[in-house]
Amino acid sequence: MQNKPSLGRRAKNLFLGKSLNLGDKSIFHNLSLVAFFAWVGLGSDGLSSSCYGPAEAYLALGEHTFLAIFVGLAAVLTIFVISASYSQIIELFPSGGGGYVVASKLLNPTLGMVSGCALIVDYALTITLSVASGADALFSFLPPAWEPYKLASAVFGVLLLIVLNLRGVKESVTVLVPIFLVFIATHALAIVYGLGSHLGNLPAVIARTSADVGAAQSQLGLMGMVLLVLRAYSMGAGTFTGIEAVSNGLAVLREPKVQTGKRTMTYMAVSLSVTVLGLTLAFLLYDVAEIKGKTLNAVLFGAIAQGWGAPGQVFVLVTLISEAAILFVAAQTGFLDGPRVLANMAMDRWFPTRFAMLSDRLVTQKGILLMGGAALALMVLTHGSVELLIVLYSINVFITFVLSQLGMVRHWFQADKNEPHRKKGLALNGLGLILCSFILVTVTAIKFDEGGWATLLVTGAVAALALTIRRHYDKTWGMLKKLDELIPVAEADTRFLSGEESREPSATAEAVCDPNAKTAVVLVNGYNGLGMHTLLSIHRLFSGEFKNFVFVQVGMVDAGVFKGAEEMEHLKTHIQADLDRYVNFVRSRGLYAEGVSSVGVDVVEEVVKLTPEIRRRFPKAIFFGGQLVFQSDTAFTRMLHNYIVFAVQRQLYREGVAFVIMPIRV
Numbered sequence: 001m002q003n004k005p006s007l008g009r010r011a012k013n014l015f016l017g018k019s020l021n022l023g024d025k026s027i028f029h030n031l032s033l034v035a036f037f038a039w040v041g042l043g044s045d046g047l048s049s050s051c052y053g054p055a056e057a058y059l060a061l062g063e064h065t066f067l068a069i070f071v072g073l074a075a076v077l078t079i080f081v082i083s084a085s086y087s088q089i090i091e092l093f094p095s096g097g098g099g100y101v102v103a104s105k106l107l108n109p110t111l112g113m114v115s116g117c118a119l120i121v122d123y124a125l126t127i128t129l130s131v132a133s134g135a136d137a138l139f140s141f142l143p144p145a146w147e148p149y150k151l152a153s154a155v156f157g158v159l160l161l162i163v164l165n166l167r168g169v170k171e172s173v174t175v176l177v178p179i180f181l182v183f184i185a186t187h188a189l190a191i192v193y194g195l196g197s198h199l200g201n202l203p204a205v206i207a208r209t210s211a212d213v214g215a216a217q218s219q220l221g222l223m224g225m226v227l228l229v230l231r232a233y234s235m236g237a238g239t240f241t242g243i244e245a246v247s248n249g250l251a252v253l254r255e256p257k258v259q260t261g262k263r264t265m266t267y268m269a270v271s272l273s274v275t276v277l278g279l280t281l282a283f284l285l286y287d288v289a290e291i292k293g294k295t296l297n298a299v300l301f302g303a304i305a306q307g308w309g310a311p312g313q314v315f316v317l318v319t320l321i322s323e324a325a326i327l328f329v330a331a332q333t334g335f336l337d338g339p340r341v342l343a344n345m346a347m348d349r350w351f352p353t354r355f356a357m358l359s360d361r362l363v364t365q366k367g368i369l370l371m372g373g374a375a376l377a378l379m380v381l382t383h384g385s386v387e388l389l390i391v392l393y394s395i396n397v398f399i400t401f402v403l404s405q406l407g408m409v410r411h412w413f414q415a416d417k418n419e420p421h422r423k424k425g426l427a428l429n430g431l432g433l434i435l436c437s438f439i440l441v442t443v444t445a446i447k448f449d450e451g452g453w454a455t456l457l458v459t460g461a462v463a464a465l466a467l468t469i470r471r472h473y474d475k476t477w478g479m480l481k482k483l484d485e486l487i488p489v490a491e492a493d494t495r496f497l498s499g500e501e502s503r504e505p506s507a508t509a510e511a512v513c514d515p516n517a518k519t520a521v522v523l524v525n526g527y528n529g530l531g532m533h534t535l536l537s538i539h540r541l542f543s544g545e546f547k548n549f550v551f552v553q554v555g556m557v558d559a560g561v562f563k564g565a566e567e568m569e570h571l572k573t574h575i576q577a578d579l580d581r582y583v584n585f586v587r588s589r590g591l592y593a594e595g596v597s598s599v600g601v602d603v604v605e606e607v608v609k610l611t612p613e614i615r616r617r618f619p620k621a622i623f624f625g626g627q628l629v630f631q632s633d634t635a636f637t638r639m640l641h642n643y644i645v646f647a648v649q650r651q652l653y654r655e656g657v658a659f660v661i662m663p664i665r666v
Contacts, residue, residue, distance in 0.1 A: 032254040033173065035263040040180045041173035042249050043268040045126060045242030045333035047183070048326045050275040051133070052390070055296035057236025058283045064220075064228060065284055066212040071232045072280035075239055076273045078435050082243045082401065083269035085408060085432045088425060089247050090261040092411070096250030099400035100341055106407030109348070113470075115403045116345045117462040119248070120371075121455065122396035123338030126241070127375035129393050130331035131157045132384040137295070137324030154384045155376060157328055162372035165335040166365060176332060179325040184271070186319040191278030194304045198285045205285065234442035238390065239276055241397045242330070243268065244404070248337040297323060334375070339367025349473035350466040352640050358557060358601040391451040396459060398440035405433035472640060476628070483529025483664070490532050494589065511592040517547035519618035523607065523625040523648065524553050527578040530664065534626035537662040548592045550614060550621070551582040554606040555599040571599060604647045611657060623652060623659040 033041060057071050086098075093101050099119060104112025135154040139147060164175060198205070216225050246253075246264050253260040279297065282288075286303045288296060301319050305312030339355070343364050346355035355367050382388050408429040415422045444452055520538055524531035531551075538546065555571045579595030586593035596614065600606040615621055625645040630637050649659040 033252055033260075034254045035260050035267060037173050037177070038246065038249070038253055038260065038264040039267040039271075040177050040329070041252075041332050041336055042245040042264065043242070043271065044176070044180055044326060044329040045130070045245055046240075046268055046272050047242075047275065048130060048133075048323075048330035049239045049241055050187070050272065050279060051137075051295070051297060051323045051327060053236045053239030054276050054279045054283070056238060057232045058280060058288075058296065059290060060232035060235040061228065064212070064216050064225075065287070066209045067216070067225070067229050067232070068280050068284050069209060070229050071236065072277045074229070074233050075236060075280070076277050078240055079243065079269055079273050079276070081428060081432045081435060082240060083265050085405060085429055086244055086247045087262050087265050088408060088428070089404065090250060090258055090265070092408075093247070094250070094258045096248065096257075096340070096344075098244050098248035098250075098337075098341070099404040100248075100344055102407045103400075103403040104348070106411050107403065111403055113345065113350050113466050114459075114463055115400045116341055116350065117466060118396040118399040118459050119244075119341045120338060120345075121459050121462060122241075122393070122400070123334040123341070124371055124374040124378060125334075125389060125393040125396070125455070127158060127161070127331040127334035127338075127371060128378040128382070128384075129386065129389040130327045130329075130334070131161070131375070132379060132382075132389055133386050134324045134327035134331075135384060136386050137320065137327060140294075140298075140320075151379070151384050154379055158331070158372055158375050158379060161328075161331055161335060162368060165332075165368045165372075173332065176329045179322065179329050182318070183322040183326040183329075186315070186322050187275055187278075189315075190301055190304055190319060191275070191282060194282040194285065194300070195278060201285075230438070231442070231446075234439050234446070237394055237398065237439045237443050239272070240401075240439075241393070242333055243272075244397065244400060245333045245337050249340055251340060252336065295323075331375075334371060335368055338371040339364040342367040342370065345466070349477075350470050352469065354642060388451055391447045392455040394443050394447060395440070395452055395455050398436055398443065399459070401436040402433065402440055405429050405436055409433055469640060472636070480528070480530060480628075483533055486529045486532045486536065487527075490536065491585065511587040511590065513592040513594075514547055515618055516620065518545055519548035519550060519621040520546040521550045521552060521614055521618070521621050521623045522582075523623070523645065524551050524578070524582060526553070527581040530626050530628075531582065533664050534624060534662050537626070537664075538624055546591075546622075548618060549582075549586045549594075550618065551579050551593065551595045552607065552610060552614075553579055553595070553597050554603045555597065556603060557599055557601050568599070572597070575599070603644050604651055607648050608651050608655070611652060611655065615657065623648075623657060624662060625649070625659065626662045626664050629663045629665045 100116035103115040343356040412426040583593040598606040627645045652659045
């Protein structure tokens with residue numbers, strides 16, 4: 001009779017969903033996102049910036065609002081330049097990684113790390129700002145007496161998104177599709193009607209703009225007018241955030257990933273450009289002015305629907321609610337891409353390797369929890385202040401943009417001169433580098449004293465932590481490489497494991513399995529010095545005791561492996577090759593050996609699953625595992641290493657299974 005799942009397991013299944021089966025060959029197809037869903041999950045961040053980006057730029061012009069035409073056109077140019085550049089990045093790095101991988105591969109790993117740290121902080125701020133902005137918009141419709149509950153509501157919003165993302169990528173995006181579509185429909189209607197109703201006045205608008213430009217030139221001078229446009233352009237820099245999201249989240253897209261990614265980029269670029277330019281022109285045509293307590297978009301929509309009567313009031317309400325909701329949806333980008341960047345950096349040992357691991361729902365659970373926890377902390381520390389969060393948010397993404405563009409410029413410089421796309425790529429990325437560098441310098445200078453210093457300080461602190469972690473892992477890796485020197489020594493000594501030190505056993509002796517003989521079940525992780533050291537320790541302490549050896553290896557399906565069926569098959573092939581080397585090594589010494597393997601997201605769980613069958617076949621089995629012993633065991637080393645062997649020992653202890661840990665001092 002099958003045991004009922006525990007209360008904790010039932011609660012987990014209810015809120016997060018049941019474990020997914022890695023053996024299902026269609027799992028990659030079922031969990032991946034087609035271009036439309038990717039547009040919803042990854043494009044909402046960029047599209048939501050139209051709720052505040054164009055307004056910020058328009059208000060920065062002061063009384064010279066007619067210059068908004070030039071700012072709007074410059075914004076559209078920038079959107080398409082950055083989008084086209086990231087489409088090139090998608091082609092060049094089809095496995096994903098975005099700005100982190102670009103800077104790491106095309107510049108150097110340290111600059112890549114800086115780019116990655118900037119992205120991680122940016123995505124934490126994306127979650128916080130999006131939810132806080134959504135809460136602001138939502139509570140603007142509610143009675144003032146409800147204001148004290150706004151922060152609590154924002155915190156609840158982050159918690160809800162954490163749960164949705166722990167359930168899985170596709171589930172979290174599907175829930176948000178209706179909100180996204182309502183936003184698109186209402187804003188498309190407002191822009192089309194707003195511009196279409198003024199088509200008859202187009203000659204007058206052009207004449208007025210021309211006259212106003214002449215007046216401004218005489219008042220400010222040509223240079224003054226240009227500087228005003230550039231300042232307004234940089235103040236609307238929030239408009240461009242989120243464009244990089246697709247290249248960072250390429251791993252969650254449907255095959256063929258490159259084509260799906262480029263199609264998603266097109267959807268993002270077109271929808272964002274139309275929305276930004278449409279709103280900017282509508283501000284100008286309706287001569288919108290700031291009203292205290294209302295967003296500029298709210299003033300515009302009210303002006304557009306002024307003569308519509310009751311349906312107009314409903315339209316304005318639905319449109320503004322969709323803006324509040326899309327801001328919540330935009331936080332999804334932070335949850336999709338933040339853990340992905342963190343996982344990529346963890347695989348390169350800039351952060352604890354556990355951040356690359358997947359949960360049984362096949363999501364980077366620890367990354368989601370970290371991003372959500374950071375967003376909650378930021379929400380509480382800033383009291384959900386949108387004004388402060390925008391200042392913090394505006395800088396980091398452009399650090400990544402600049403490094404990405406610089407890396408691509410270097411790539412095209414070093415490319416073969418006969419490369420057909422070289423000149424086009426160089427011109428595109430060169431322009432992107434100039435635009436992004438200008439925005440980064442301008443925004444940092446303008447907003448440094450307003451709190452911009454804080455985001456640079458936090459990013460610097462995260463980068464310093466990454467350097468410390470990488471230094472520790474490099475040192476540990478160097479010590480592990482020294483252990484690998486055991487392999488040729490052990491392979492050359494044919495007496496090793498034979499139990500007879502005085503004479504050599506026959507290398508061709510037939511290995512016979514005696515199930516009732518003592519059996520050493522050895523947990524290994526690749527054919528390396530660590531596994532060989534464990535064998536050496538068994539031989540030294542129990543010389544001649546064991547006649548059978550069973551090598552158990554579990555392949556970890558982490559964020560690096562879970563990209564497609566090919567990576568899974570490669571992992572299985574690699575595991576089998578490692579086990580075969582252990583088996584051949586032992587059998588060549590006249591002893592019986594076999595290998596047992598499994599793949600999964602939890603090593604402990606997989607070992608526990610394999611144990612009953614091994615014990616049934618070998619009743620006198622004793623399990624062994626090697627564990628590194630550091631000179632000083634600190635909280636820092638415990639954070640960076642999983643100590644899986646101890647977790648396996650605890651689980652098997654509950655089953656009454658003998659498990660011996662062989663210490664390996666390094």
